[in-house]
Structure formats: C-alpha cells, structure tokens
Amino acid sequence: MKAPADYAHLEDQFQARIDAEEKIEPKDWMPDKYRKTLIRQISQHAHSEIVGMLPEGNWVTRAPSLRRKVALLAKVQDEAGHGLYLYGAAETLGAERDDLLDELHTGNAKYSSIFNYPTLSWADIGAIGWLVDGAAIMNQVPLCRCSYGPYARAMVRVCKEESFHQRQGYEIMLTLARGTEAQKKMAQDALNRWWWPSLMMFGPNDAESKHTAQSMAWKIKRFTNDELRQRFVDITAPQAEFIGLTIPDEHLKYNEETGHYDFGPINWDEFWQVVSGEGPCNRQRLKARRRAHEEGQWVRDAALAHAEKRRQRQAAKKDQKVA
Amino acid sequence: MTLADAKYQYLLRMGDNALILGHRLSEWCGHGPILEQDIAITNIALDQVGQARSLLQYAAQLEGKGRTEDNLAYKRDVMEYRNVLLVEQPNENFAYTIVRQFLFDAFNFLLHKSLVNSKDEHLKAIAEKSLKEITYHLRYSSEWMIRLGDGTAESHQKIQTALDDLFIYTGELLTPDAVDQTIFEAGIGPDLTALQAPYQAKIDEILQQATLQKPEVKYMQSGGKDGRMHTEYLGYILAELQFVQRAYPNMEW
Amino acid sequence: MSEKKNWPLWEIFIRSKNGLNHKHVGSLHAADAEMAIENARDVYTRRMEGISIWVVESEHITASSPNQSESLFDPANDKVYRHPTFYNLPDEVKHM
Numbered sequence: 001m002k003a004p005a006d007y008a009h010l011e012d013q014f015q016a017r018i019d020a021e022e023k024i025e026p027k028d029w030m031p032d033k034y035r036k037t038l039i040r041q042i043s044q045h046a047h048s049e050i051v052g053m054l055p056e057g058n059w060v061t062r063a064p065s066l067r068r069k070v071a072l073l074a075k076v077q078d079e080a081g082h083g084l085y086l087y088g089a090a091e092t093l094g095a096e097r098d099d100l101l102d103e104l105h106t107g108n109a110k111y112s113s114i115f116n117y118p119t120l121s122w123a124d125i126g127a128i129g130w131l132v133d134g135a136a137i138m139n140q141v142p143l144c145r146c147s148y149g150p151y152a153r154a155m156v157r158v159c160k161e162e163s164f165h166q167r168q169g170y171e172i173m174l175t176l177a178r179g180t181e182a183q184k185k186m187a188q189d190a191l192n193r194w195w196w197p198s199l200m201m202f203g204p205n206d207a208e209s210k211h212t213a214q215s216m217a218w219k220i221k222r223f224t225n226d227e228l229r230q231r232f233v234d235i236t237a238p239q240a241e242f243i244g245l246t247i248p249d250e251h252l253k254y255n256e257e258t259g260h261y262d263f264g265p266i267n268w269d270e271f272w273q274v275v276s277g278e279g280p281c282n283r284q285r286l287k288a289r290r291r292a293h294e295e296g297q298w299v300r301d302a303a304l305a306h307a308e309k310r311r312q313r314q315a316a317k318k319d320q321k322v323a
Numbered sequence: 324m325t326l327a328d329a330k331y332q333y334l335l336r337m338g339d340n341a342l343i344l345g346h347r348l349s350e351w352c353g354h355g356p357i358l359e360q361d362i363a364i365t366n367i368a369l370d371q372v373g374q375a376r377s378l379l380q381y382a383a384q385l386e387g388k389g390r391t392e393d394n395l396a397y398k399r400d401v402m403e404y405r406n407v408l409l410v411e412q413p414n415e416n417f418a419y420t421i422v423r424q425f426l427f428d429a430f431n432f433l434l435h436k437s438l439v440n441s442k443d444e445h446l447k448a449i450a451e452k453s454l455k456e457i458t459y460h461l462r463y464s465s466e467w468m469i470r471l472g473d474g475t476a477e478s479h480q481k482i483q484t485a486l487d488d489l490f491i492y493t494g495e496l497l498t499p500d501a502v503d504q505t506i507f508e509a510g511i512g513p514d515l516t517a518l519q520a521p522y523q524a525k526i527d528e529i530l531q532q533a534t535l536q537k538p539e540v541k542y543m544q545s546g547g548k549d550g551r552m553h554t555e556y557l558g559y560i561l562a563e564l565q566f567v568q569r570a571y572p573n574m575e576w
Numbered sequence: 577m578s579e580k581k582n583w584p585l586w587e588i589f590i591r592s593k594n595g596l597n598h599k600h601v602g603s604l605h606a607a608d609a610e611m612a613i614e615n616a617r618d619v620y621t622r623r624m625e626g627i628s629i630w631v632v633e634s635e636h637i638t639a640s641s642p643n644q645s646e647s648l649f650d651p652a653n654d655k656v657y658r659h660p661t662f663y664n665l666p667d668e669v670k671h672m
Binding site: 025027028029077078081084085088091096097098153154157161300301303306 | 581582583585601602603604605607608611619622623639641642
Binding site for chain 2: 050053054057060061062063064065066067068069070073074076077080081083084087122172175176179180182183288291292295296297298299300301302303305306309
C-alpha cells in the first residue's frame with residue numbers, strides 16, 4: 001500500500017504521460033479508477049457487440065437473397081469477433097471474461113441500449129447497418145487513439161473490419177428506397193423506428209454525463225457525447241435525403257449560421273427506461289445470452305475434460321519411455 | 324435419363340445440401356456455446372452457403388431456363404428440393420450439430436476428392452476450391468466428435484444419443500441411383516459404391532477415438548436426394564428462408 | 577468439479593507473409609493448443625491476415641516489469657558507439 005503522498009506523485013506522473021500522448025500498457029502503474037473505468041467501458045463495449053448479434057442474427061435465416069445472407073452472416077460474425085477482441089483487451093487489465101459475462105447475465109452490466117429494440121422487417125437490417133453502425137463508427141474511430149494501448153489496438157482492428165458494415169446497410173436501404181412502393185414503405189418505417197434510438201446511442205447530453213470529464217482527461221474519450229451526436233446528424237441527414245427517405249424529426253433543418261443541422265429534443269425518458277432494463281426486448285436479449293451460455297456449459301466442460309485426459313495420457317507415455 | 328438432366332439434378336443435390344446445411348449452421352450465429360465456437364461454426368456456415376451459391380448458379384445455367392441461384396433457392400417448394408435428409412435435421416444441441424456435420428463432412432470430403440478429377444471443367448473448378456474448405460470442416464467436426472465422445476460422462480451420453488438418432492440418415496449418402504450412375508458413367512462424378520468402404524473406415528476411426536458405439540441400423544431413411552421424401556423439418560426451413568421473397572414477390576433486394 | 581473452470585487464455589502471434597516476423601495480435605480462449613490454433617485461424621485470419629500462427633498459453637509468458645524498465649533499458653541510451661554514425665570517416669570513402 002502506497003502512502004497518500006506517493007500515490008499523488010504517481011498519479012501526477014501518470015497524468016503527465018497521458019498528456020504527452022504516451023500509451024499506457026497493461027503492466028504500467030495506473031490509478032485504480034482508471035483501471036476500473038476502462039474495465040467498465042471495455043466490457044460494456046464487448047457486451048454491446050455480442051448482444052448486438054441478436055437483433056441482426058434474427059434475420060440471418062430470412063435474408064432475401066443468398067448474397068444478402070452471406071453478407072449479413074459475415075457481419076454478425078464480425079461482431080462476435082469484435083466482442084472477443086474487446087473481452088481480450090479487458091482481460092489485460094486483470095478481469096476474467098467469465099466474470100464479465102456473469103455481470104451481463106445477471107443484469108448488472110450495461111450494454112448499448114439500441115439493441116433492446118426489435119428487428120421487425122428486412123429493412124431494419126439496412127437501418128441498423130446504416131444508422132447504428134454509422135453511430136458506432138463515430139464513437140469508435142476516436143477510440144483508436146485511446147490512451148490504453150490494448151483497447152486502442154483492438155479498436156484499430158474493429159474499425160478496419162467495420163468499414164464494410166455501414167456500406168452494407170446503406171446499400172440495403174438504397175435498394176429498398178429505389179424499389180417498389182412496398183419496399184419504400186418498409187425502408188421509411190425502419191428509419192422512423194431506428195432514428196431516435198440511434199441518436200440516443202451517443203449517451204446523455206454532456207451536462208448530464210457523469211463520466212465524461214474524467215474520461216476526457218485520461219484520453220479514454222476524445223470527444224463529448226454531444227459533439228459526436230452532432231457530427232452524426234450532420235453526416236446522416238444528407239445521406240437520407242440522397243435516397244429520398246425522410247428523417248422523422250420536424251425540427252431537423254440545416255443551420256446556415258452554425259454550419260450544422262439543428263434537430264429536435266430527444267426523449268430522454270425513453271432512453272433511461274430502456275437503459276434501466278425496460279425496453280421492448282431487454283428481457284429477450286438477456287435470456288438469449290444466458291441460455292447460450294448455460295447450454296454451452298457442458299460443451300466447454302467436455303473440451304476441458306478431454307484436454308486434461310490427453311495431457312495425462314501424454315505424460316504417462318513419457319514416463320513409460322523414461323522408465 | 325439424358326446426361327443434361329442428370330447433371331442438372333446432380334448439381335441441385337450438391338447445391339441444396341450445401342444450402343440447407345449452411346442454413347442450419349447459420350441458426351447458431353449468436354447462440355454458440357462460447358464466442359470462439361460461435362465464430363468457428365459461422366465460418367463453416369459461410370463456406371457452405373458460398374458453395375451453395377456456386378453450385379446453384381451452375382445448376383441454373385445447366386437448366387437453361389434463365390433462372391438464377393436465388394430463383395432456385397427461394398422459389399422451389401419442399402418436394403422440389405434435392406438435399407439429403409441428414410442436412411435438414413435440426414440443431415437440437417451442440418452434439419447433434421457436430422454429429423450431423425461429421426457424418427456429412429466425411430461423405431462430402433470423399434465426394435470432393437473425386438470431383439477434383441471430374442471431366443466437367445466447371446464442376447472440377449468448384450470442387451477444387453471447396454475441397455480445401457471441406458478438408459477443414461472434416462477436421463473440425465472430427466475433433467469435436469472426439470472431444471465430446473471422450474470428454475465428460477454427460478457429453479459422451481449426449482453425443483452417443485445424437486449419433487443413434489442421426490445415423491439412420493447416412494444410407495442415402497452413398498447409395499447410387501440413376502442420376503449418380505449416369506454421372507459416373509460420363510466421368511463427371513465418382514462411383515458412390517466405391518466410396519462406401521472409405522466412408523465407413525473414416526467413421527470407425529473417429530468413433531473409436533471418441534469411444535462411441537456405432538449404431539446398428541436395420542432400416543436407413545432415404546428419399547431426400549431423389550425427391551421422394553423429406554422430413555417435416557424442411558418445410559419450416561423453407562418457410563423462414565423464403566419468407567421475404569414469398570411475401571413480396573418479384574422484387575430486387 | 578464444483579469450482580468453475582474456464583478454457584485458458586492464449587496469446588496469438590501471426591505471420592502475415594513470409595519474410596516477416598510473427599506479430600502479437602491479441603488473445604482468445606481455447607481448451608487446448610490445437611483448438612487455440614483453429615480458433616486463431618477463425619478469429620484473426622478471416623480476411624487473409626496470415627499464413628502462419630503461433631499460440632502460447634498466456635500464463636507461460638514471462639514479461640519484464642515496468643518498474644525495472646529504467647535499469648533494463650536506459651543504460652543503452654549512451655552507448656552511441658553501437659551506431660554507425662559514431663565513427664567519423666572522410667566523405668571520400670565509399671561503400672562503408
């Protein structure tokens with residue numbers, strides 16, 4: 001246990017390294033709160049990836065062409081990969097993946113609340129790729145420069161792989177928007193349902209966000225929630241216009257003075273309701289994750305038991321040779 | 324039977340096998356026993372659906388009626404599908420999935436090892452690419468047969484049960500009919516009877532390592548590949564697979 | 577077996593092409609070494625990132641401690657004579 005004066009000194013040194021844009025690596029000294037903040041954020045991020053597989057996986061078996069089917073399957077698989085990279089990054093901080101999963105399964109850990117909305121039509125797969133992945137990329141690109149090395153490196157890999165996800169989603173929307181009336185309606189309906197939850201993905205307004213200031217100082221976060229949200233709206237509004245779909249916000253308007261789009265108020269009551277576990281699909285999502293984990297237990301046990309048997313047999317063989 | 328007819332049927336069979344098995348495996352995506360295996364199974368699913376696309380594209384071309392891979396996948400009903408009964412069996416649990424995969428891979432591997440010498444250049448090219456994938460699938464499913472068979476008491480019992488249930492669907496894999504015979508005589512595909520012994524040898528080898536008992540089967544179930552019969556499961560697979568195209572016909576997606 | 581046991585963690589190293597070193601790319605869980613290689617193939621080479629894989633169980637890696645990094649690495653700082661620029665030669669001398 002360090003004396004308080006020592007600790008303050010170490011913390012100053014640590015902050016100086018961060019300020020100098022040095023990366024922090026697993027065995028380096030770091031404040032407990034930095035470690036805890038990172039484990040929380042990285043594991044939430046990992047949980048979001050694997051829970052995020054569920055709404056999209058819901059359409060893997062119903063994709064309307066074989067080309068769409070392989071693309072969606074590859075995308076959902078990437079998300080499993082991203083979850084895996086992120087759990088790996090959290091494990092460099094001394095966390096165990098299984099403990100992190102327990103937190104998810106017991107409902108104690110959070111994940112991106114957008115995945116608690118249902119995918120009701122094929123167009124939802126387009127909307128998720130375009131909007132949800134679009135918003136995620138906005139969040140994730142700055143994380144590639146995060147102060148914690150393993151997290152930053154995982155994010156570089158994630159961002160590289162995600163580049164096709166948003167394009168895939170937009171292409172689906174484009175095809176629908178240029179299709180029949182029924183398809184256009186399907187696309188517009190999906191945009192209507194996914195737009196506001198997408199804006200909520202960036203988290204509470206800066207004034208309400210309790211972690212932002214410290215995370216910015218530690219360079220875990222590089223931009224505030226509101227900055228990223230604005231950037232998302234600015235980029236997405238013209239994309240909607242290009243394919244002739246209408247964003248469901250009567251206040252949405254380009255502001256010549258600021259050079260940004262103004263947009264209407266977000267329904268934060270809905271956001272907090274979903275975050276607290278009362279969204280349309282929270283229960284199903286957790287149930288599906290829990291079931292996969294529980295039903296996988298005997299498989300994981302068997303593989304471990306078999307590996308142990310083989311080790312023992314090999315050891316016995318060696319002993320025989322020596323004797 | 325003309326050679327053209329036989330070729331079309333043969334390609335449909337192969338394409339449908341790959342498609343239906345790929346579809347079944349894709350049902351695991353997001354629900355695997357551990358993240359690493361979720362990714363592994365999805366990889367195999369992607370290989371299978373990829374193979375299905377090449378095979379069905381070629382089938383459509385052979386048919387010469389202007390149909391596409393998607394027309395064949397999305398617009399045929401149960402009795403027009405030509406996959407073997409084995410691949411349409413449900414996932415149930417990881418043990419059934421592994422047994423189904425292994426029993427199919429062992430067959431598919433031998434088949435493709437012959438097809439790389441096919442006199443049909445197009446099929447030969449498809450087989451050359453697929454054989455690499457299938458070699459890996461067989462290794463994967465064999466290893467898991469052994470792990471689960473020679474794992475815990477629980478896993479042993481589960482995989483033995485799955486094997487007992489699914490073995491009855493292996494008969495039609497290597498029982499030749501007129502289509503297989505025509506294909507063989509034209510030098511396009513193997514003599515299936517010649518693959519029977521190596522198939523059983525592979526099964527025996529892996530079951531022995533997995534400490535599993537080979538089921539004694541009085542009657543094999545068949546009918547999938549010649550279109551006489553399917554299990555009830557196929558209808559539900561198609562209901563899902565084809566839903567969008569059926570509900571919104573004649574549109575681009 | 578009442579205590580919960582999980583698949584161990586493995587560190588993964590990939591050679592992206594011949595002529596390059598294996599490079600650490602991340603970690604994953606596997607029951608044994610063969611499975612670790614297969615999982616690494618599925619997880620880390622989906623986009624043709626590699627042609628060779630090494631796997632090492634994480635607990636078998638011994639790492640230097642950051643506390644010792646000054647004594648380990650700083651002494652190399654002033655050994656400028658290990659670098660070619662330490663030696664003064666006339667410009668006329670070529671190929672050296």
